[in-house]
Amino acid sequence: MVRGRITAAIEGVEIPRPFDIEEFARRLGEHRGRPIHLFAVELPPANDVRGLWLATGTEDFVFHELGTSKLHQENTILHEFAHMLLDHRGNGHLDEEQARVFFPDLDPGAVRDVFGRSAYSSALEREAEFGAAVLWELVGRRLVPERRLDLASAAVVDRFDEVLGGTR
Template sequence: MPNGPLKLHRRCQAAIDRLELPHALSVEILCRYLAARRQRPLRLHPLPPEAAAAGTCGMWLATDTEDHVFYEQRTALLHQRHIILHEIGHLLFDHRTPLDGDTGWGMLLPDLDMRTVRRLLRRTNYTTEQEQEAELFASLLGTMISEPFRQQPGGVLGRLEAAMGVDSPHGTA
């Protein structure tokens, strides 16, 4: 289909345009904006190491009342941002994957009642139309982000920076 890539680009750009986003945009501002617009929390979480070991680098999980975006934290900040924007693309396009049987996610996310899960999409490849759409959406939206995604380091480094009042380049999520 010769018009496929062009139609995909137009669809993604139209979705971004409909958002009417503020000019000063960060991942954090985008998430707060979408949560307010959709009237449901949008929470960011580092991906559990077990999921990353299984080949997943991002995931969108929708429950009855809120959305959760998981991202691989053991990668560059720019890549983390792209993963989050990709998952937000799935969320905004309302992409669906059937939840058949035991997916094993209950073991990876033990605090989550899997009966409340309505959508669970994980990012592992780009062969489907949904994945290509989310990937292009993330690339286009990424050009509008004015600052990188930042996360406060944990452990000793995070506590040391906080105690010393150091303005970390990692910031907060």
Template sequence: MQDLCDRVAHHTGRPIRLEPVSLPPQGPYGLWIEVGGTDYVFYEQETSRLHQEHIIAHELGHVLCDHRSGGVLGEEASGLLLPTLDPQMVQRVLQRSHCGSAEEQEAEVIASLILQEVHRRTLEPTWTVPSGSADVIERLDRSLRHTPDEPR
């Protein structure tokens, strides 16, 4: 995930800091906050690694789409995450709690695509075809595609 964050940071020109935190039980699971030219991605630390990756990818979806709408961070979460920030800065926090919004749906699709690609690359076979076996593979392919009416 850090490599992915580094790539997104290169794209946006802003560094990204991942911050594991314990968020209030009523949610959200993650937050993206842009402060002083740095993107902070807060994610729930008390959940599985796979869920954390999804949360981070979702928030990166918001970063990539430059979603700027959202509400004000609640008092409890604000106290946990931003105890030293100016209240005017807190107004810039993106807390997206309406799962049906277009921005949320877009971030979910991006998260799913990111994770699909990450896991595809992780699970790709690392073996290669031995040299000299290309002709064997070609003959097998022809045999498998052979129909009774065609010569082999």
């Protein structure tokens, strides 16, 4: 189900070869008729948010962690793209401290009030994780190169690699 929804959502988007996440974001934004802007931000080590998708009426903004590997950054971006492509909606998941990180020039209380205190449900987060894995496959890259694993197993191994800080 998720695979079909993601595949349909990017149908017609030419995948850049070699793959480049910024060029893919540009092409995906053109396809959707809404520019996508990527922003790398410094996140405190204790912060549990690694990425954020913010949709306005005309544009999409994807924030991701600056102080991590390129692989982790790309995975975070693809995870946020999956939320976008799967049309996940809901209140954000920022508290005041996180609001200061993502929006340093805005009143953190106001940002918190806009995003609320609820998070995406666990089911939507799992769906976005699977959606990111589908996107990795569709763009022709695997998070675990040179391994012949089914998609679900590869996603588990990749997550361990990401959490443990490994790079390949």
